[in-house]
Amino acid sequence: MPPLDRRILVTGTFPIEQPQHGGQKRTRAIVDAYRRRFAHVEHVAVFEPRHYGSAASPNDIPLPSRLADGVPHHPVVGDLIAGHAIAEDPEVRARFTALLRSFRPDIIHVECPFPWLGLGPLLADEGLAPRVVFGSENIEAPLREQVMRAFGVDERIIEEAVGEIDRLERALSGDCDLLAACTPSDLKAHRAMGATRTVLAPNGMSPLRPDPAERAHWRERFRAAGVERIALFVGSGHMPNQVGFDEVVGRGLGFLRRHERLVLAGSIGDAVVGRLGPADDSIEAATFPLRAENAGRLPEPRLQGLIAEADVLLLPITAGGGSNLKTAEAILADTRVVATTTALRGFEWFADFPNVWVADTRDDFHRAIREAFASPLRPRSPEQAALAETVTWEHCLAPLVEAVAQL
Amino acid sequence: MILVDLTDLERWDGVHGGTQRVVYGIAKELRRGADVGFIAYSNGWDRFVETSLDPVVERVERAPDTGTGSQPPAAPPRSAAYRLARRLRVLVPRAVRGNPRLRAAAYRALQRLRRAAARLRPAPAPAPGPEAYAFQPDDVVLVLGKPWDEPGLQARLDAEKERVGFRVVELVYDMVIPLQPHLHHPTLFVPYTRQMFLQAQGADRLLAISESTRRDFEAFCARLALDCPPIDVIRLADRLESGRVPAEDDDLPLPDGVAEEFVLCVGTVEVRKNHALLYETWRLAAERGVRLPQLVIVGARGWLVEETWNLLTRDPAVRDSIRILTSVDDAVLARLYRRCRCTVYPSRYEGWGLPVAESLAYGKPVAASSAASIPEIGGDLVRYFSPHSADECLAALAALTDPRECAAAAARIAERYVPTSWAETAAAVRASIARLDPAG
Numbered sequence: 001m002p003p004l005d006r007r008i009l010v011t012g013t014f015p016i017e018q019p020q021h022g023g024q025k026r027t028r029a030i031v032d033a034y035r036r037r038f039a040h041v042e043h044v045a046v047f048e049p050r051h052y053g054s055a056a057s058p059n060d061i062p063l064p065s066r067l068a069d070g071v072p073h074h075p076v077v078g079d080l081i082a083g084h085a086i087a088e089d090p091e092v093r094a095r096f097t098a099l100l101r102s103f104r105p106d107i108i109h110v111e112c113p114f115p116w117l118g119l120g121p122l123l124a125d126e127g128l129a130p131r132v133v134f135g136s137e138n139i140e141a142p143l144r145e146q147v148m149r150a151f152g153v154d155e156r157i158i159e160e161a162v163g164e165i166d167r168l169e170r171a172l173s174g175d176c177d178l179l180a181a182c183t184p185s186d187l188k189a190h191r192a193m194g195a196t197r198t199v200l201a202p203n204g205m206s207p208l209r210p211d212p213a214e215r216a217h218w219r220e221r222f223r224a225a226g227v228e229r230i231a232l233f234v235g236s237g238h239m240p241n242q243v244g245f246d247e248v249v250g251r252g253l254g255f256l257r258r259h260e261r262l263v264l265a266g267s268i269g270d271a272v273v274g275r276l277g278p279a280d281d282s283i284e285a286a287t288f289p290l291r292a293e294n295a296g297r298l299p300e301p302r303l304q305g306l307i308a309e310a311d312v313l314l315l316p317i318t319a320g321g322g323s324n325l326k327t328a329e330a331i332l333a334d335t336r337v338v339a340t341t342t343a344l345r346g347f348e349w350f351a352d353f354p355n356v357w358v359a360d361t362r363d364d365f366h367r368a369i370r371e372a373f374a375s376p377l378r379p380r381s382p383e384q385a386a387l388a389e390t391v392t393w394e395h396c397l398a399p400l401v402e403a404v405a406q407l
Numbered sequence: 408m409i410l411v412d413l414t415d416l417e418r419w420d421g422v423h424g425g426t427q428r429v430v431y432g433i434a435k436e437l438r439r440g441a442d443v444g445f446i447a448y449s450n451g452w453d454r455f456v457e458t459s460l461d462p463v464v465e466r467v468e469r470a471p472d473t474g475t476g477s478q479p480p481a482a483p484p485r486s487a488a489y490r491l492a493r494r495l496r497v498l499v500p501r502a503v504r505g506n507p508r509l510r511a512a513a514y515r516a517l518q519r520l521r522r523a524a525a526r527l528r529p530a531p532a533p534a535p536g537p538e539a540y541a542f543q544p545d546d547v548v549l550v551l552g553k554p555w556d557e558p559g560l561q562a563r564l565d566a567e568k569e570r571v572g573f574r575v576v577e578l579v580y581d582m583v584i585p586l587q588p589h590l591h592h593p594t595l596f597v598p599y600t601r602q603m604f605l606q607a608q609g610a611d612r613l614l615a616i617s618e619s620t621r622r623d624f625e626a627f628c629a630r631l632a633l634d635c636p637p638i639d640v641i642r643l644a645d646r647l648e649s650g651r652v653p654a655e656d657d658d659l660p661l662p663d664g665v666a667e668e669f670v671l672c673v674g675t676v677e678v679r680k681n682h683a684l685l686y687e688t689w690r691l692a693a694e695r696g697v698r699l700p701q702l703v704i705v706g707a708r709g710w711l712v713e714e715t716w717n718l719l720t721r722d723p724a725v726r727d728s729i730r731i732l733t734s735v736d737d738a739v740l741a742r743l744y745r746r747c748r749c750t751v752y753p754s755r756y757e758g759w760g761l762p763v764a765e766s767l768a769y770g771k772p773v774a775a776s777s778a779a780s781i782p783e784i785g786g787d788l789v790r791y792f793s794p795h796s797a798d799e800c801l802a803a804l805a806a807l808t809d810p811r812e813c814a815a816a817a818a819r820i821a822e823r824y825v826p827t828s829w830a831e832t833a834a835a836v837r838a839s840i841a842r843l844d845p846a847g
Contacts, residue, residue: 250632252630252631252632252633253631253632254604254607254608254628254631254632254633254634255632255633255634257608258565258569258608258609279596279597280588280593280596280597283585283586283600283604283627283630283631284630284631286585286596286597286600286601287600287601287604287631290601290604290605362632366632
């Protein structure tokens with residue numbers, strides 16, 4: 001089928017050149033899916049350069065340092081600053097405007113609501129009226145409130161930021177031409193906010209294809225360290241991941257035995273270890289390295305090798321309304337999984353699969369990990385194997401692509 | 408076979424401190440049984456080897472009493488790494504050895520050196536080294552010393568246990584380092600905390616020297632999601648029982664500078680023991696015109712006490728009322744206990760509080776802080792004060808130094824305090840071992 005002659009601009013608040021966290025991977029998959037169906041697709045991010053370094057495309061617009069400097073004090077409001085900058089910061093506005101004028105999009109896909117803070121006014125000023133697709137990853141206002149509260153952000157800032165996010169989500173839900181949500185519950189919430197044309201586009205995952213050499217690398221590494229069983233948590237340092245880790249895993253790893261390790265992969269490792277502080281400062285920090293290893297950010301082939309070698313995959317997610325990409329990854333890995341109920345949102349059917357433990361308290365989560373280590377891997381039924389295939393990106397985003405083609 | 412680990416005791420060549428007394432006292436009693444053997448860990452060879460308690464007994468029981476300090480013992484067999492570290496110690500300038508902070512840094516450097524030396528184990532060993540102890544599945548390994556000072560010991564023990572299937576019982580003295588880190592030098596925080604973690608996972612049963620220590624260990628386990636093994640509380644003996652201590656007062660003179668009438672405080676001068684409160688108390692007494700006897704402190708200079716040491720030894724208002732004896736052997740210590748008016752123990756935290764028990768065993772009234780385990784020792788036989796209140800400490804001492812009150816307190820102690828012998832402590836250890844689940 002020849003590509004449809006549409007000009008689609010996808011925009012967000014993080015680059016997608018080297019996707020690490022879930023939001024990046026979803027946006028990357030959307031852009032790729034659009035490119036398979038439409039003739040002209042561009043992506044632009046307005047982003048915090050210190051969080052994403054050099055992993056940006058030529059289109060992407062880093063926040064000027066005078067704005068980015070304020071971000072570390074209140075990390076959750078960084079997205080709000082980026083959104084406002086599109087209209088209000090001269091440098092960001094000029095670059096965004098130039099892109100709009102040269103590309104002339106028919107459709108703008110706003111992934112997460114934040115860019116709309118500045119993009120709405122900018123489009124009006126430019127006299128442009130493209131169709132707008134709102135790509136929702138979460139119901140952001142309650143999520144951000146939960147995270148900010150967990151991190152002890154000043155109440156006044158929480159109230160101000162959450163109020164603004166709530167107004168933004170409601171406005172964009174009502175004004176957009178199409179709303180794409182990750183989960184049925186999010187879809188329902190957006191309809192209540194005024195969204196009329198909606199599509200469910202759950203998160204998906206690329207099938208796991210580990211390189212045997214990478215698997216051998218990890219096997220040898222763990223054998224040399226006397227490690228026989230590993231529980232793996234792959235995640236970004238995104239705050240809901242940290243909050244979930246603290247709640248159901250915690251920093252006391254005495255539930256892991258001598259030959260067992262918790263392995264953290266992705267920037268969650270640096271985030272957890274960084275917040276532990278120096279080893280001589282707390283008993284958690286002193287003992288964490290006895291049973292945990294921070295593998296850090298890994299190139300995709302190495303990460304795939306690690307996932308394939310893991311005995312148990314952990315999904316310790318307690319905050320957030322969207323479906324979790326890591327859940328899709330775990331489904332495709334076909335190994336033991338210990339997950340919270342929240343982590344299975346959007347994939348509730350997965351709870352009935354063999355080799356899956358659902359636990360929502362720290363004690364239960366620890367117990368489930370122990371049980372998982374001790375349990376032989378059981379095969380999936382043919383029906384379950386077919387159901388697992390439905391979590392691939394291609395399958396998940398097909399309704400979104402089709403709905404956009406109809407705009 | 409009960410195998411008592413003597414690693415720490417074999418390597419100790421100074422006056423026995425609290426830990427060495429405990430290991431020695433229990434080991435000496437246990438060896439009366441035919442089912443008891445001794446092992447020590449060789450970090451140079453990363454293995455346990457069979458050893459004997461005899462050289463230690465010889466050193467402790469029969470060495471001549473110097474009157475003021477300990478006799479250097481005959482050198483026991485040691486690992487190459489240990490010998491290297493000991494030899495290098497002479498390279499540490501005297502100024503460094505006299506300064507606790509520099510000494511701590513030097514200690515850390517030497518520990519690193521020991522570990523580095525330990526890593527330099529001969530790959531193809533020119534000689535097979537000492538024969539590794541052949542553990543049996545029905546053995547019980549009893550670790551009573553300071554395994555946190557011996558890198559590799561616990562890991563080797565865990566590995567052997569996993570391979571052979573014997574059982575392990577370990578003694579926990581206190582949790583001051585993990586739970587009250589401000590009361591100890593930071594050097595030991597990581598190794599000690601990790602040792603407690605590994606002990607919780609590796610031991611089949613633990614011994615604690617007080618209910619307070621048991622509670623602290625359970626709190627530690629709860630915080631780190633550790634399954635706490637069963638813990639039995641044993642009561643430590645309170646008699647100085649080495650062969651050098653006469654049964655009655657020997658009428659020999661007291662050390663120079665000790666007055667006829669004095670209050671005794673036994674324990675290393677370190678931040679946890681809270682000698683600062685004694686300084687404040689004697690200072691307060693001087694200001695208020697309350698007459699207190701001389702304070703005799705028996706204890707080496709330990710961690711984090713530079714300021715306190717300065718105050719105790721240089722304040723003109725109290726320095727003549729305070730005498731510090733840094734090296735005292737058991738015979739002299741017994742003499743001091745027998746002749747003091749009363750004893751004082753202001754510690755901020757204890758796993759037990761041996762000097763309180765010793766004082767009671769010698770029939771001497773005690774004024775002690777009410778912190779942690781201390782009230783378990785003598786109940787209402789001890790006069791307590793807050794470790795944070797010089798006022799309360801002064802009131803307690805003023806009462807106990809009154810001849811009539813002191814005599815009444817001594818009479819109560821004589822009537823009601825039941826001393827504990829090492830034989831009884833060892834019997835409690837055996838009882839705990841008997842409660843172990845069967846091997847395998």
